[in-house]
Amino acid sequence: MNNMTRTFAALADPTRLTVVEELMQRGELPAGDLVSHVGMSPPAVSRHLKVLREAGVVTQRADGTKRYYRVAPESMRAIVDWTIAHRSFWEASLDRLDAILAEEGGAHNE
Structure with missing residues (x-):
């Protein structure tokens, strides 16, 4: 879990x-391409x-003197795996929210 904490903290x-x-x-x-895209100084992007x-x-x-960066596929895979592993939590939470909203909607229609 420590790696996921660092991953989410970095992406926050x-x-x-x-x-x-x-x-x-x-x-x-x-x-250098990233510097121009995010509009920050090279030291800040670094x-x-x-x-x-x-x-x-x-x-x-x-x-040579250039540094090239790419996304580490294994880190994205870890995020996907974590999300899928917690899917039941999110689905249950959304189901509860739907029930509350339906209940409130019914109360307003009375």
């Missing part, structure tokens, strides 16, 4: 989530990438 930041979404859509990118890397959400590869 809007900038880091934007970076991950960009990498998921466009594939592996150099850090700090965000470090958090994502340490959480295991992205991987880095060097090619």
Whole structure:
């Protein structure tokens, strides 16, 4: 569970989530492309990438002086697995919400 905690904590930041979404859509990118997309300074983006890397959400590869980043598929798979494992909780919660809303809707119609 410790890895999931780090993963969700890393993705809780809007900038880091934007970076991950960009990498998921466009594939592996150099850090400079990410800088231009998120509109932050290179050091700020570098700090965000470090958090994502340490959480295991992205991987880095060097090619000369450039650093390329991509989403670690195993981290996305872990999120999917966690979500599916907790599916019954979410479904039960939504069922309870539906029941409450239906009850309230009936009370307003009387």
